[in-house]
Amino acid sequence: MVTIDTDRFENTFRRYSQIGRTDDDGLHRLALTETDRNVRDLFVEDLESLGLDIRIDELGNIFGRREGTDPDAAPVLIGSHLDSQPYGGRFDGQLGVLSALETLRSFEDSGVDHRRPIEIVNWTNEEGSRFKPALMGSGTFIGEFDIANTLEHTDSDGVTVAEALKQIGYNGEESCEPREPYDSYLELHIEQGPKLEEAGLSVGAVEGVFGMAWLEATIIGDADHAGPSPMHSRRDALVAASDIVTSVRRLSNRVADDVVTTVGELEVSPGSINVVPAEARLTIDVRSYDDDAVAELVDRVEREITAACNRENVTYELEEIWRIPHTEFSPRVSQTVLDAAEAVGADHQAMVSGAGHDATYLNEITDAAMIFVPSIDGKTHNEAEYTEMEDAVAGARTFAEATKQLASRSDDA
Structure with missing residues (x-):
């Protein structure tokens, strides 16, 4: 020995x-x-x-x-x-x-x-x-x-x-x-x-x-003045992104017992206290020992992103930047x-x-x-x-x- x-x-x-x-x-x-x-x-x-x-x-x-x-x-x-x-x-x-x-x-x-x-x-x-x-x-x-x-x-x-x-x-x-x-x-x-x-x-x-998948979502709205712009007309990228963060957290364990989901990065622009956010970028990490569960979670994440963006009248781009079985x-x-x-x-x-x-x-x-x-x-x-x-x-x-x-x-x- x-x-x-x-x-x-x-x-x-x-x-x-x-x-x-x-x-x-x-x-x-x-x-x-x-x-x-x-x-x-x-x-x-x-x-x-x-x-x-x-x-x-x-x-x-x-x-x-x-x-x-x-x-x-x-x-x-x-x-x-x-x-x-x-x-x-x-x-x-x-x-x-x-x-x-x-x-x-x-x-x-x-x-x-x-x-x-x-x-x-x-x-x-x-x-x-x-x-x-x-x-x-x-x-x-x-x-x-x-x-x-x-x-x-x-x-x-x-x-x-x-x-x-x-x-x-x-x-x-x-x-x-x-x-x-x-x-x-x-x-x-x-x-x-x-x-x-x-x-x-x-x-x-x-x-x-x-197995795991990494996604990057970019939410695209419109910048506007925080004072005079009415709430009903805003296209706030951060509000949609916030809904997505919460939804991703709630997806954990809904497909398999070992599933974990994480939003690890969130960037907002233009990043001013009195400007409605025009864009938000976030990353999403999904993991499980079951590859089918990872695939299903990726699909569910996109559905949640679509729903959140529709509610706020904003658009999005979604890229899968890495997946490994x-x-x-x-x-x-x-x-x-x-x-x-x-x-x-x-x-x-x-x-x-x-x-x-x-x-x-x-x-x-x-x-x-x-x-x-x-x-x-x-x-x-x-x-x-x-x-x-x-x-x-x-x-x-x-x-x-x-x-x-x-x-x-x-x-x-």
């Missing part, structure tokens, strides 16, 4: 958490910013110290390779992402990368031999906060997104992904695609929900991920996680994830699964996000043991 250095693991987590740290002990480290460059530089230094073969692809995904005893064996890929939400938490994504890093450090310490090569990865723009869509690095890597199109995506200031990569010096020369088939992919992440904490468990073996992870890899948790003595259970992760896309090209550790009060994507270090260590131990088992596997096992 692999033994990780818990002091080193904790110290590394603290050191990385200083890069982009907020006053409230959160993390503000948006993809391809100067702060992201700083943490990438540290990550590359740590990979170099292990003597790994490092490569950076054209989308800035960073890989480090530790060779196995069989140079022809398909590699095991491990990792997560280092970018964060705006004023988010320290654990989301980062904990997965650092668990993978500690795994390779522990293998080096103990002289662990493994048949298959192991590659550690930091995926670019997993969060989708600065550039849409989310899971950009892994999605482009597996061919879901076209690289030329991805590089032309812009942030709110009009900066393209290509320009941002060049600015921080991470526009690599490698093609953003697999160089060879992978045996498996394993990712550790915080749960971002309350189930493990409520059950008093340290580790979740994730067997699948919800639910994911069923590899039983082989998820069982390896369960076996590893048992071996290291971590209390555990099998579960599914309501949040999307890079493993969702990797599952399309190899056998993938995930390890979850608890999120206190289920909080995530804010500065209050927290995981007890005891649970983080249990997850890292499970991760290291599972990685060893996967990398030691023969082709016929």
Whole structure:
């Protein structure tokens, strides 16, 4: 069984958490910013110290390779992402990368031999906060997104992904695609929900991920003076948008028990206290493990938008900006996680994830699964996000043991 250095693991987590740290002990480290460059530089230094073969692809995904005893064996890929939400938490994504890093450090310490090569990865723009869509690095890597199109995506200031990569010096020369088939992919992440904490468990073996759809609605009315314009003649885009926000919330659980619906962004223009809003833009996030439920919810959302706009005599434009079906992870890899948790003595259970992760896309090209550790009060994507270090260590131990088992596997096992 692999033994990780818990002091080193904790110290590394603290050191990385200083890069982009907020006053409230959160993390503000948006993809391809100067702060992201700083943490990438540290990550590359740590990979170099292990003597790994490092490569950076054209989308800035960073890989480090530790060779196995069989140079022809398909590699095991491990990792997560280092970018964060705006004023988010320290654990989301980062904990997965650092668990993978500690795994390779522990293998080096103990002289662990493994048949298959192991590659550690930091995926670019997993969060989708600065550039849409989310899971950009892994999605482009597996061919879901076209690289030329991805590089032309812009942030709110009009900066393209290509320009941002060049600015921080991470526009690599490698093609953003697999160089060879992978045996498996394993990712550790915080749960971002309350189930493990409520059950008093340290580790979740994730067997699948919800399907989801992202919509963007633009409501178009007329600007008018807030004083003299009569109420009956107004075409108020914000009133219609407000009705839509409420309707989307009420749609949750009407189609399936696990459905969740969210309006996460709302922008109003012209944005003056004494002007009737002429336009409102809002985003809608719909999720369920049942793909048919997601499809039905998307249809219902559009009907609610139509009804709200008709009531206010305004028009709308609706765009589906992203949809991904639910994911069923590899039983082989998820069982390896369960076996590893048992071996290291971590209390555990099998579960599914309501949040999307890079493993969702990797599952399309190899056998993938995930390890979850608890999120206190289920909080995530804010500065209050927290995981007890005891649970983080249990997850890292499970991760290291599972990685060893996967990398030691023969082709016929």
